[in-house]
Amino acid sequence: DYQELVRKVTMYLDNELSEAEAYLKVLSQEKSFREFIKSKLHRRKPSPALIKSIKDKIKT
Amino acid sequence: MMVMTQENLTSKERFDKIFEVEFLPQIDALYTFAYHLTYNEDDANDLVQETYLKAYRFIEKYIEGTNAKAWLFKILKNAFINQYRKKSKAPTKVDYEEIINFHDEENDTNYSTHTDLREEMFQSMMGDEVTNAINALPVDFRVVILLCDIEGFTYEEISKIIDVPIGTVRSRLHRARNMLKGQLKTYAESLGFKDKRSKD
Incomplete structure (x- = not known):
């Protein structure tokens, strides 16, 4: 108890290893888990009303 | 009355330019972060607005051309944590405006359609297990997942945004992902993702 490998x-996968950069299975599973999470974290757009409100408050 | 000198005017123009060119383009990313922290559109709007107003108030502390995105994210994260602490300490309050609006809506003939639609949206939101799992993470863990996995900040940038050492960022991410895996295992398998991980 693999945890060190993970x-x-x-x-x-976070591009944080120094050039440090069955094991292959762990890599592909971690990668697909990451993609799964990212696919669920949708980007959202602020409303034009919010942008206008911010600009108005900055002006006055 | 304050007299605008040439010097004041110049710095105001410079600040306005920084605001337009460097700060405003980050609004989509900030709103996405705020929404995933609060899961409430009104709260997300308030957080983003507060972030921009604070950023403008302290704009002279910002060094032009540096990492505006990380600077704004730090302001938003601090605003969220302050609100979060206040809410968790404060007793449950009923908003006066909410009561007034509720009674106004009660006389509205479209009221039942309106609540059905809200109920439907609520059910659809609750059905999203990933949203629930992320929402269930302790706030410190949720923040690092969002900063890393949605925004792609480096560990170093995250450590500056949340004011903790890089080692703490690394361990929080590791623990947060393990918590998510635990919570999502069943859900992922039901969607065809198989956990074939072997520790042997």
Whole structure:
């Protein structure tokens, strides 16, 4: 109890390993988990009313 | 009455330019972050507005051409944490405006359609297990996941935004992802993602 490998793979996927950069299975699973999470975290757009309100408050 | 000198005018023009060119383009990312922190459009709007007003108030502390995005995210994160602490300490309050609006709406013939629609949206939101799982993470863990996985900030940038050492960022991310995995395992499998991880 793998945890050390997951930690390294995680840092690799975050581009945080120094040039440090069955194991292949762990890498592909961590990658697909990451993509799964990202696919669910949708980007959202602020309303034009919010942008206008901010600009108005900055002006006055 | 304050007399605008040439010097004042110049710095105001410079600040307005920084605001337009460097700060406003970050609004989509800030709104996305605020929404995923609060899961409430009104709260997200308030947070983003507060962030921009604070950023403008302290704009002279910002060094032009540096990392505006990280600077704004830090302001938003602090505003959220302050609100979060206030809310968790304050007793549950009933908003006067909400009561007034409620009674006004009660006389509205479209009221039942309106609540049905809201109920439908609520159900659809509750059905999203990932949203629930992320929302269930302790706030410190939720913040690092959002900063890393949605915004792609580096560990170093995250450490500056949330004021903790890089090692803490790393361990929070690791723990946050493990918590999410635990909560989402069943859901992911039901969607065809299989957990074939082996520790042998």
